[in-house]
Amino acid sequence: MRRDVMRVLGLWRGHAGWLLAGVAVAVVSALAGVALLVLAARVISGAVAQGQGGAVALTGFGFTALLWLRPVMLFRPVARYLERLVTHEATFRALAMMRVWFFTRLAQRLPAGLGLRRAGDLLGRLVADVEALDGLYLRVIVPGAASLAVVLTLALMVGAAQPGLAAILALPLAAALALPVLLAPAAARAGTHVAEAQGALRSAVVEPLTGLEDTLAANGEALAGRRVAAEGGALARAQSALARRAAWGGAMGSLLTQVALLGSVAWALSTREQALAVGLMAIFLAIAAAEALGLMPRAGAALAAAAAAAHRLFEAADTPEPVPDPAVPAAPPKGHALRLSGVTFAWAPDRPAVFDGLDLDVPEGARIALLGPSGTGKSTLAALLLKFAAPQAGLITLGGVEIATLAASELRRRVAWLTQDARLFDDTIAANLRLAAPEASDAALWQALDRAQVGDVVRGLPEGLETVCGEAGGRFSGGQTRRIALARTLLSPAPVLILDEPAAGLDADTERAFLATLDEATAGRTVILILHRLIGVERPTRILRLVGGRAIPATG
Template identity: 65%
Template sequence: MLRELLRVLGLWSGRRGWLIGGAVMAALAALAGVALLALAGRGVSEGLLHSALTAGAVGSLLLLRPLILVRPLFRYAERLATHAATFRALADTRIWFFSRLAERLPAGLGLRGAGDLLGRIVSDVEALDGLYLRALVPGAAAIAVVLAMTVLLGAADPALVTVVALPLGVALILPPLLAPAAGRAAARVADAQGQLRAAAVDPLLGLEDTLAANAEGRVTDRLMRSGELLSRKQKYLARRAAWSGASGLALTQLGLLGALGYGLAGGQGAVAGAVLGLFLALAAAEVLAAVPRAGTALAAASAGARRLFEAADTPPPMAEPAEPAPAPPGHALRIEGLRFAWAPDRPPVFEGLDLDLPEGGRLALLGPSGAGKSSLAALLLKLAAPQEGRITLGGIDIANMAGNTVRSRIACLTQDARLFDDSIAANLRLAAPEASDDALWQALGRAGVAEVVQALPEGLSTRCGEGGARFSGGQGRRIALARALLSPAPVLILDEPAAGLDVAAEQAFLQTLEEATQGRSVILITHRLLGVERPTRILRLAGGRAMPAMG
């Protein structure tokens, strides 16, 4: 648990100034409250002892005025600083987590489904705010309050420290004592939340298949079971939080009773100290009452961090070299003696594969499903690593190059090329963030879809809808082609780019591809050729090798 939380704080090191500043402001606000009631207590005790307002009492009461104004300012500054720190830290965490996922997705994350992944990047990251807002910040304020009370009570009467400050000090050590058991309960809640999200989101992603199989009842039953499981785990965690809160409240009340008991047992001479102890205990109650609940917050943050790191620490499919080679001047591709399997317990996809693509070459790679066509695309893009052999780009082994360098020279258009629920312009600029509108229109024109976009009322600002639902299959595929054409990569992989289209649309799309990709090296991966393609070489994948196509 401690290891995960320390690692989270390490991720937040870039926001150290904000985090420390927020904790300092929380401590100052708490100390202002202590000073306010300490002065009030002194004024009251002076009045009780002398049955009149003495100079000391009047001075104490006069000092209350500025503190009454200062304390709300500290509170306001604390809220601003702590929430600004939290929002920035969580944003950094999400960016870090997304970057780690992007490196590891080609190998699979081993998660239960899209719903579980969504929970990790949203809810589990949000749970981390408890580490700072509900644990570290209250803890810093509570420590400052207990230390200040110890000093003030010790100066008035050392005996008061034992009966008033000691119970409040015990409240400070409750979170680390309660956190381990709460952490196990919070981990079970986090896992149950992941199951519930998977049960809800995954059937929705495949809603057509769910409805076609009449599986609504089974999906509903699974959702209900997941919800009931989560409810049981949450109730148990809530009970632990309630007991923690009750423990903190009891300890603060014990401090108040200690001050009262001290005053009653000590006679007239102890009244001043007892009154001061009462007022200070009241000042501490607001801060310390929430501290035991910090154990639950630490537990929830630890559970969220564990799930994040579980996904983020999945080994990447291909390790980056310690000292990456620079991008080569040329872009000829060569595959030599390649052996590859997706897992040790699975049969190899390639056994001794050899292949050449000279600069400007146009290779058609044929084969049935399962022959390894898409696996080859993943290898060329450095999204997977061969067990034997090598792939060179411009004469340099891509194993010695950074993945982003390889993918800056090799672009890919797949049959599953996705349009995101954003504007057409934003979708296109995924390939070229700095591209001008003129460049976007030019790419759309080369892809044969510029007239369609021009006819839309919002033009390039038109939203594509989820998965490109705003457009037909052929139109969406052409917009995805325009995005690929915007990339300056000299090598273009076309992995079943026209799959799913009817024959006429497929022929028209492949004709557009043939014209739009002139001047680049092209690998066309497909089941069959329709006759509109103009490859310079045709190979067929079979038995893990590439052989010249017959007839």
């Protein structure tokens, strides 16, 4: 637990200024509360000492305390406001950084897709687990620092006059301050169960909704509902267990602060009259400490939840990269001819080889049609060419440079891939296109759409490029979606294009029209066209067939 928490704090170093400022403001706010009650104690003890009920008779320290009381009363709410403002700003900045960091790590480690990871679970980690980290700062570090400052101030102020009273007052409060840390390891197990149950519930909800048509077609909504109910019940039980631990911590913390207060009252009642001012100050300080420590009972549960969330984040983020970049990348190649020499590859040691000594030359400007039924490795070849996976043997070169020595970002600037299930995201057409070229002008977007022969369709829309595509491009037909995805690929400056089943899912007429578009749209680039079969409109310069893990010239 401690290792995960310290790693989170290390990642937050870039926002250390805001985080430390929030802690400082919280400490000042807490000490302002202490000062307010100390001044009140001075005023009351001064009035009692003179036997007067009104403040007009106050002299000496009592009168000075009365003068300071009003400005401190005005400063306290200002300090509390600044505390909320600065600590929440610091938290928002730190959590935003964590989301970007986690997404970047996932992108590096899941280039070929989610694989065996569940979308709902990863969504939970990106959203709920990152959100849980706010408790580490707002409910542990900030109140902990403020409470520590109050307890130390209390011990120093009272200890200077009455060391025995300081011990009566400070020891229970110090125990209450340490209580969350002592209880956190046990609460961490409950926090882990909550985090896991949240991930399972999100998966139970997201997966049936993502494939809702299949769920309904199979009459599986009742089964999906039962699964959601079961996971919801498991989450409720886990949250109840964590809440019980938090309640016990809160009860013990309250008991310790009450012990300090009652001890101060008992000492004040038994003390001599000349020490009455110290006794009253101790009582008021105990009240101030109780206020500062009031947030600490939740700190143990918050620390446990944050540690469990951090562990889940790091568990996913630390998945080994399938093809890590070299420590010192080679210089980018000047050419873009592709060559595979003796490539052997299997997705796992216990699975059969997809390629066994594959040799393939793709000269600059070539238009290769690569044919074969499902399972022969056509899409696997694309994954190898973009370093989504690495061969177990053999070499792959681009412009004479082995791609294993190139940075993935440099390689993917030269090789673009229109995947078999290319998606449009629930954003505008312009935003979808600019995934391939973030700085592209509107004119460049229209040119790409026209080359994909879908520009007129977009011009006919009321909002044009600002039209929202909908989830998975639901705003458009299958053919229109594929053409917009093709336009995105064409917008890339990459000289090599891999088009993986570009007409998948289209009807025969739409398929012919779409494939006929490719010859003109991809002119001047190297093209690897991955298909189940040719229909006569593709115009490749070379046709190969994948058979037994090797590429052989197609016959007939």
